[in-house]
Amino acid sequence: xxSRRDIKLYKRLRxxxxxxxxxxxxxxxxxxxxxxxxxxxxxxxxxxxVRRNFPTxxxxxxRRTLDLLAGLGLARRITFPGDAGRYDGDAHPHVHLRCVDxxxxxxxxxxxxxxxxxxxxxxxxxxxxxxxxxxxxxxxxCRSSRREAHATQAS
Ligand SMILES: [Zn+2]
Ligand SMILES: [Zn+2]
Numbered sequence: 001x002x003s004r005r006d007i008k009l010y011k012r013l014r015x016x017x018x019x020x021x022x023x024x025x026x027x028x029x030x031x032x033x034x035x036x037x038x039x040x041x042x043x044x045x046x047x048x049x050v051r052r053n054f055p056t057x058x059x060x061x062x063r064r065t066l067d068l069l070a071g072l073g074l075a076r077r078i079t080f081p082g083d084a085g086r087y088d089g090d091a092h093p094h095v096h097l098r099c100v101d102x103x104x105x106x107x108x109x110x111x112x113x114x115x116x117x118x119x120x121x122x123x124x125x126x127x128x129x130x131x132x133x134x135x136x137x138x139x140x141x142c143r144s145s146r147r148e149a150h151a152t153q154a155s
Contacts, residue, residue, distance in 0.1 A: 016072040023057050026050050027065040028089075031075055035089030040078060040096075040105050042086050079132055080105065093117060093131075099139035101146075106139065 009028060013020040030049045034041050041049070047062045066087050069075035076088040080098055086105075093113045097106040113133075121128050138146065 012074070016074060018068060018072055018074075023050075023054055023061055024065045024068075026054050026057070027062055028069060028074070031066070031069070031087060031089035033089075038105075038107055040086040040088050042084050046087070076130070078134075080134055081136075095133050095135065097135045097137065097139075099142055100136050101138055101142040104139050104141075 009025055009032075010020045013024070013028065018024065027046060027050050030046055031041070034046075034049070039045075043059060043063050043066065046066065047057070047059050050057050050062060066075065066077070070077045070087070074091055076091055078086050078088050078096065080086065080096070090107065092109070095108045095110050095113060097108060098104070099106075117128060117131065120126070120131075
């Protein structure tokens with residue numbers, strides 16, 4: 001089942017110094033698929049998703065692979081308040097918004113973010129290895145259902 005996409009992934013991983021075993025490729029591919037859907041899975045979610053194709057894969061392998069990918073800059077480990085670690089297959093700097101009502105996490109690409117990181121690095125003297133920038137609020141769906149609730153109460 002070697003597709004062109006697999007070969008591309010294989011090269012990318014190998015160039016990053018990552019031995020691309022079929023299990024590792026499956027974890028990475030799954031993480032990328034989820035990132036494309038705007039999802040930020042935890043180890044458990046990925047484990048269950050990868051197991052559909054690799055029934056023998058262990059949670060430990062999934063976790064180790066994710067940490068390797070994060071270490072190579074191919075994925076990001078993100079922590080939301082009150083939540084176990086999650087992983088993001090989108091390694092480009094972006095901002096996360098989390099809805100306080102439904103828990104939805106939304107990605108926003110802000111072109112100014114790399115500039116902000118530069119400013120932070122320059123002012124602090126830090127060599128930045130990561131960042132977690134999470135905004136909280138009400139997602140558009142929850143905002144409109146709150147408005148509807150208010151409207152019903154008012155009438
Ligand atoms: Zn919401
Ligand atoms: Zn994200």
